[in-house]
Amino acid sequence: MAEDVVAGVIRQWEQVLPGLELAPIAVIGRLNRCFALLQQAADAPLRREGLTRPEFDILGALRRTDRELTPGRIARETFASGAAVTKRLRQLEGRGLLTRRLDERDRRVAHLSLTADGRTLLDRLLPEQLRYEAALLEGLGARSQAQLADGLGELLVLLEGRLGSLVD
Amino acid sequence: MAEDVVAGVIRQWEQVLPGLELAPIAVIGRLNRCFALLQQAADAPLRREGLTRPEFDILGALRRTDRELTPGRIARETFASGAAVTKRLRQLEGRGLLTRRLDERDRRVAHLSLTADGRTLLDRLLPEQLRYEAALLEGLGARSQAQLADGLGELLVLLEGRLGSLVD
DNA sequence: GCGCGGAATTTTACCAGCGAAGTGCATTCC
């Protein structure tokens, strides 16, 4: 079995500063690297359509919840800051992928929904994107994949819970 | 066992667009979220010292390889673009954490190394950072943690190999 | 009803990173 970069890094540390508890690197370091590589690799189909991953996430959130969402809700749904969402909405609205409807009762809030174009684009792009991602993960084998998904799920629960308590 | 956000997302998709192969989301979607949360949470000790994670990585690369490195080497070692490294080096050099020595044979290249200050800072910060990360992961249990590290390692090997071939 | 607290969103100012172009240098090849 080939060795990944991080294993080498860990060995270096052991040699230079022995006695450290390096286990976190094995998880967090690898996670960081995987993310960096995936970001480069995994969004190719999106980029062909001129979409970034966060933009795609917004379209996806609208599609899968299957109703209008407010900017604030989208921000929470996609783990993004309000300001970032504002910019992305403007961009997507400009491309005609979604529309904005003002609330009559509370005029601070807007309700966003996919246009026909936006919906068509997403419905075409999502399966393509999923196939592409599946191809990337192919070498893993179903078993490892499920195991990895489980582990990440546990971690996610943990982090979601812990955020705010340990943050300092 | 509590459920993570992504499980909910997957269920939504199943309901709205049944028949899609959603397995990749279980891995890649979770990985993305974990990364986002970790980035917020895990770098608190670094930020207290006014360091970003990529800057810390540079200091770490110099410390653990235990010799001078060129900017290019650092870029490869830390998975960053050349331009990004240039900026970070300037920053770190300005703070007196590392020094630049010009090569005499080839005056294009510089050799960077930690100053005493930089080394002291890293040697103090690294254990602190590791303890902090360990605390974040604590709830996982050693078994899950090792399993997760393994899975991520496999994935990393896969991605390292595949990059360049599938990128389009 | 009127003002105040606070919420939802946008705007502003700024910073980090990227790709591409630029600079300076070594080396190769005639």
Place this chain on the structure above:
DNA sequence: GGAATGCACTTCGCTGGTAAAATTCCGCGC
């Protein structure tokens, strides 16, 4: 030896992100 090629690094212009302030508005308490 001198042009040509190509490398190591930096600079430049731009895009996209954030934090904090500004804007707009609701609804409560008096």
